[in-house]
Amino acid sequence: MLTLEPSIISIILLSVLAFFVVIQLIYHFSVFGRLIKKQPYELVEKKWEGVSIVIAARSEYDNLQKLIPALLAQDYPNFEIIIVDDASWDGTTGYLEELEKMSIEGKAIIKAVYITDEMKKNYQGKKLALSLGIKAATNEILLFTDADCLPSSNAWIKHMVLPYHGNPETEIVLGYSPFNGGSSMINLFSKMDNLYTALSYFSYALGKDPYMGVGRNLSYKKTLFFKLKGFASHLHIAPGDDDLFIQDAANSNNTAICIHPDAYMFTDAKSSFGKWFAQKKRHNFVGKYYKSAHRFKLGMFAFTHALLWLSFIANCFFYDSLGWALIIMGLYWTIKWPLIYLGFKKLQQAGKSAWMPVFDILFVAYNFVFGIVTVFGKQKKW
Numbered sequence: 001m002l003t004l005e006p007s008i009i010s011i012i013l014l015s016v017l018a019f020f021v022v023i024q025l026i027y028h029f030s031v032f033g034r035l036i037k038k039q040p041y042e043l044v045e046k047k048w049e050g051v052s053i054v055i056a057a058r059s060e061y062d063n064l065q066k067l068i069p070a071l072l073a074q075d076y077p078n079f080e081i082i083i084v085d086d087a088s089w090d091g092t093t094g095y096l097e098e099l100e101k102m103s104i105e106g107k108a109i110i111k112a113v114y115i116t117d118e119m120k121k122n123y124q125g126k127k128l129a130l131s132l133g134i135k136a137a138t139n140e141i142l143l144f145t146d147a148d149c150l151p152s153s154n155a156w157i158k159h160m161v162l163p164y165h166g167n168p169e170t171e172i173v174l175g176y177s178p179f180n181g182g183s184s185m186i187n188l189f190s191k192m193d194n195l196y197t198a199l200s201y202f203s204y205a206l207g208k209d210p211y212m213g214v215g216r217n218l219s220y221k222k223t224l225f226f227k228l229k230g231f232a233s234h235l236h237i238a239p240g241d242d243d244l245f246i247q248d249a250a251n252s253n254n255t256a257i258c259i260h261p262d263a264y265m266f267t268d269a270k271s272s273f274g275k276w277f278a279q280k281k282r283h284n285f286v287g288k289y290y291k292s293a294h295r296f297k298l299g300m301f302a303f304t305h306a307l308l309w310l311s312f313i314a315n316c317f318f319y320d321s322l323g324w325a326l327i328i329m330g331l332y333w334t335i336k337w338p339l340i341y342l343g344f345k346k347l348q349q350a351g352k353s354a355w356m357p358v359f360d361i362l363f364v365a366y367n368f369v370f371g372i373v374t375v376f377g378k379q380k381k382w
Contacts, residue, residue, distance in 0.1 A: 027304075050139035188355065
């Protein structure tokens with residue numbers, strides 16, 4: 001019932017709203033502020049170590065025809081490309097056989113590893129393919145991407161390798177993989193989700209608490225992989241070859257990030273809601289296998305964010321608190337928007353921050369839906 005008289009309920013609701021606004025702003029300052037303060041660097045020539053690029057490809061003939069030339073054009077003195085043909089049914093196998101012959105011509109060494117359906121009958125996802133690719137690698141530094149990606153420059157390898165030179169303890173480098181342009185709403189939502197996710201895992205890594213990376217642009221050392229017995233702890237889970245491995249391998253001292261624009265790995269967002277939902281369902285399913293501390297921190301951020309919006313909506317039903325609620329939310333966005341702008345600017349997407357007031361509330365529904373999916377969803381094969 002609407003009322004014009006001040007009420008205890010209005011005071012309580014405004015207090016609750018103010019409380020969650022403060023919690024959210026503290027989180028943005030203390031966590032996302034780390035990425036904002038990250039200083040840029042310029043590429044410095046070093047004595048470059050050998051690098052093995054590992055790609056698991058399942059019927060990726062068309063994509064490999066674009067990716068391989070881009071990798072061969074990399075300005076790096078010593079690298080090999082290892083492509084694992086994961087039981088493909090298109091022209092991938094024949095194409096890889098031709099690529100292996102090309103490596104004789106003095107370009108980067110190209111190796112192919114072939115997996116049959118019989119070999120993978122007891123395995124789901126691409127962990128078997130990646131394991132075999134890593135085993136075939138001759139270099140200590142491993143660099144991973146997917147067949148449907150393209151590097152932003154011919155200095156991709158150098159930038160992703162450079163953090164190893166800055167700290168001898170570094171064993172993992174987390175890279176960034178943005179989505180290509182598109183005009184559809186699902187493309188925009190994918191970009192916003194991807195940006196917010198990157199803002200989160202980069203900020204946590206800078207706070208010496210890394211919890212995930214993306215396999216489209218990721219590097220770690222071969223000895224680290226075998227020290228942890230590869231994907232053994234989560235081999236029964238189809239997805240998670242990137243973030244679950246980082247959960248096992250990363251610590252407060254061994255993880256660096258690379259957000260230089262020349263080190264991006266671009267890929268296309270899903271073209272339809274159904275494909276996007278299936279992809280996010282697979283990714284969010286892995287979240288329930290995160291360490292309890294990471295689940296708690298990420299869950300509390302999403303939970304308090306939802307309660308902020310729910311308390312604001314509740315205030316909208318009371319005339320005597322609505323005005324104050326709008327003032328509180330105005331202050332909230334006055335402080336939060338510049339933080340998001342600066343964070344997105346670090347990832348060369350400052351303009352996308354203009355959409356945050358719209359997507360901020362959409363993320364409440366997003367987190368609710370995928371929270372249920374995470375709890376009750378079943379894993380899918382690759």
